[in-house]
Amino acid sequence: xxxxxxxxxxxxxxxxxxxxxxxxxxxxxxxxxxxxxxxxxxxxxxxxxxxxxxxxxxxxxxxxxxxxxxxxxxxxxxxxxxxxxxxxxxxxxxxxxxxxxxxxxxxxxxxxxxxxxxxxxxxxxxxxxxxxxxxxxxxxxxxxxxxxxxxxxxxxxxxxxxxxxxxxxxxxxxxxxxxxxxxxxxxxxxxxxxxxxxxxxxxxxxxxxxxxxxxxxxxxxxxxxxxxxxxxxxxxxxxxxxxxxxxxxxxxxxxxxxxxxxxxxxxxxxxxxxxxxxxxxxxxxxxxxxxxxxxxxxxxxxxxxxxxxxxxxxxxxxxxxxxxxxxxxxxxxxxxxxxxxxxxxxxxxxxxxxxxxxxxxxxxxxxxxxxxxxxxxxxxxxxxxxxxxxxxxxxxxxxxxxxxxxxxxxxxxxx
Numbered sequence: 001x002x003x004x005x006x007x008x009x010x011x012x013x014x015x016x017x018x019x020x021x022x023x024x025x026x027x028x029x030x031x032x033x034x035x036x037x038x039x040x041x042x043x044x045x046x047x048x049x050x051x052x053x054x055x056x057x058x059x060x061x062x063x064x065x066x067x068x069x070x071x072x073x074x075x076x077x078x079x080x081x082x083x084x085x086x087x088x089x090x091x092x093x094x095x096x097x098x099x100x101x102x103x104x105x106x107x108x109x110x111x112x113x114x115x116x117x118x119x120x121x122x123x124x125x126x127x128x129x130x131x132x133x134x135x136x137x138x139x140x141x142x143x144x145x146x147x148x149x150x151x152x153x154x155x156x157x158x159x160x161x162x163x164x165x166x167x168x169x170x171x172x173x174x175x176x177x178x179x180x181x182x183x184x185x186x187x188x189x190x191x192x193x194x195x196x197x198x199x200x201x202x203x204x205x206x207x208x209x210x211x212x213x214x215x216x217x218x219x220x221x222x223x224x225x226x227x228x229x230x231x232x233x234x235x236x237x238x239x240x241x242x243x244x245x246x247x248x249x250x251x252x253x254x255x256x257x258x259x260x261x262x263x264x265x266x267x268x269x270x271x272x273x274x275x276x277x278x279x280x281x282x283x284x285x286x287x288x289x290x291x292x293x294x295x296x297x298x299x300x301x302x303x304x305x306x307x308x309x310x311x312x313x314x315x316x317x318x319x320x321x322x323x324x325x326x327x328x329x330x331x332x333x334x335x336x337x338x339x340x341x342x343x344x345x346x347x348x349x350x351x352x353x354x355x356x357x358x359x360x361x362x363x364x365x366x367x368x369x370x371x372x373x374x375x376x377x378x379x380x381x382x383x384x385x386x387x388x389x390x391x392x393x394x395x396x397x398x399x400x401x402x403x404x405x406x407x408x409x410x411x412x413x414x415x
Contacts, residue, residue: 004135005031007362008126010111011142011290013047014348015338017095018355019140019362022392024102026363026404031134032099032106033126045108046096047144048339049348052088052160052171058348061091088171091348107132114139116297117322121332137369138333138362141298141306141314142355143290145339145346150184150283154240157258158281164260165240165281169193170347176201176280182263184237185284186210191219193284198228205276206231209268238266238273240281289340296321298331305343308336311385312358333369335362364388367406380412381405 007023009016012034023030035045044050055061063086064079086094100106107128115125116139123135147167149155158165166172169183173196182205183194191213194206206223211233213220223229242258262277289305291298299307299315307315313330320326337358338351368383370376383405391405 004123004137005029006136006366007031007138007140007359008033008124008134008136009140009142010114010126010293011035011047011144011338011340012045012092012096013049013142013144013338014092014095014352015144015355015358016047016140016142017092017099018352019142019337019359020099020104020106021095021102022356022359023140023362024099024104025392026359027103027407028363028366028404030104031136032104033111033128034096034106034108035110046089046092048147048168049088049092049171050160052166052168054085054162054175055088055091055171055348056085056174057170058085058091061086061094111293114293114297116294116331116334117320117325120316120322120325120328120334124334138335138366140335140337140355140358140362141294141340142336142338142351142358143293143340144351145287145289145305145343147283148286148288150237150285152237152239155283158240158242158260162259163257164242164279165283167283168346169196169282169284172280172282173197173200178202179279180277181205181280181282182207182237182276182278183282183284184208185286186212187214187284187286188216188219189286190284191215191223193282194223194229195219195226197282198226201280202228204229205278207235207237207263207265208233209236210234232265232276234267234269235265236268237263237281239264241275287339287343287346289343291340298334298336303343306336306341308341312336312354312361333362333365335365360385360388360392363404363406367409370406370409371412374409376409376412381408383409 006028007030009019009032020030020032062083064083109128109130112129113127124139126134177200179201180203181201183190184207186208194204197204241262243261245254245257245259247254262275264273265276266273296317296319299317309330312335314334314336316325316328316331335358337354339346
């Protein structure tokens, strides 16, 4: 018999871990299905940040010498000069441990099937790759999106951890200040990455396989007018070549590792090749949202991203297997957070924010459901969204004796 949970969160990364933290602090005993490592698809627990070397734009996720306590009087100038971001894996591990510290349970397996249509509003069924099956009253989907790659053999060798290949300029661009980089792609994302990098590096090579761009005309004109950006048309990256890691002689871990030194460009029309010396390569050819589990159950946009309302609730698919779902404005108890529904910002901080919002909405949904099932007086407790949000403020929790709202609902229902 399947085990019934209050909340199941599918996916780790900033949105999944944040949702787990907030639902754990609400004493909902969340179950986080975090994933594992799949070499065939590059899916990994922790998501895209696991391949990011230094994160410099997640507030507070820094190493700053001398900064230990708020009440201390540190040498701020020294701290600012020595300040540096933490790695993606370190941030993900910190977020994971924080969620688990407050009571989140984590399983390192992949989800193979999700049944939303059978009993919408009552429970949802989640099946794992190891054969286990769980039912849940509320479901938070934080499966993220995977950056598309070029598909050449050498790409994996230099991908992530400072090797030279990245899919996120805002994450890794600062590591290439004063250097030469390349961007692969022809859409708005590629031109945005190139323009962003041009403010940091000495030279940006924009590589595109055709002579026409999918990007807007204004983005193309802006790049063409930028002296730091050189556009290479009818060019694809056929191979990547490396050089010894700069720390190879000092750190044993880097002894046999290489960093990117050049890219071999090929003209797809003629097959002619040439080498381009670069320090970094940013692949900007799009993302694929991880929504396969929810097709014909939840609504996706034309790019395949899950759609949601302003309260983070998933919307039913017009092809939903349960026709009753077609009359629903939103699927009760199913919430969406992070890059699986965001093809614009795709930042760790925005994903974390959405994870927080989805968790608070899930908490409110469960409290309302419990109050309704218990036939409790709706005026007995304040179940407004503002009340739930404030219940996560430290001072508010102190005032109510550290009891989350759902526990107060349960106590009131038992009277």
